[in-house]
Amino acid sequence: MPDTALLQADETLFPAPLLTLAADVLAAARARNIRLAAAETVTSGLVAACLTSVSGASEIFERGYVLYHSSAKATGLDVPAAVSAAHGAVSAEVTRGLAQGLLGHSEAGATVAITGYAGPGGGNAVNPVGTIFIAVATRDGGLAEERHVFPGSRDNVRLCAVQAALALLKSQLA
Structure with missing residues (x-):
């Protein structure tokens, strides 16, 4: 254990731009008097961590779920197994199901969900x-969806995903 600050x-x-975006999302949710929740697979809680890095986030951010094992992300938050079987655990359909399912598992007024392939493995010809x-x-x-293909390392893909998720959330709260 280090005895000095890390x-x-x-x-x-x-990075500062992500923290600024997180602060903007929290302010937009506060202005609408709603709470937020996140369901994350590929980002493993980074959206929740980024939002809660902003002082005062506990007033707005309600909860986050990390669904990492393929069986968890395929059927978590009441996503029907048939949806994952038909489209794959990493798909627009499952991601939509996670975001909508989280509404039923929280009191949040807006939810965000993320699935994806950060690498170095995974992916396929289509995705x-x-x-x-x-x-x-x-x-x-309301429902908004996006698909992105980010370049670079595993960590770059995950941080770009956090940025895109926060940007989409902000746009839906505006």
């Missing part, structure tokens, strides 16, 4: 490594 006083876990699916669902029936 980060310097001015260092953060996330190569770097493919990320994001869905945002709102309690008032």
Whole structure:
């Protein structure tokens, strides 16, 4: 165990642009008087961690789920097994199901879900490594979805996915 700080006083876990975006998302949710929740596979809780890196996030961010094993992400949050069987655990359909299912497992007014292939393995001809699916669902029936293919290392893909998820969430809260 180190007996010194791992980060310097001015260092953060996330790049400044992501923290600014997270603060904007929280402010938008606060303005609408709603809470947020996240269901993450490929990002393993990084969206939740980024949001909760902003002071005051506990007033807005309700909960996060990390569904990492293929069986968990395929059927978590009440996604029907048939959806995953037909489209794959990493798909727009499963991601949409996770975002919508999270509405039923929380009191959040808006949810975000992410699936994808960060690499170095995984992916296929249609959805190569770097493919990320994001869905945002709102309690008032709103739904937005995006598919991205990000380049670079596993960590770059995951951080780009966090940025894209926060941007989509912000756009749906505006």
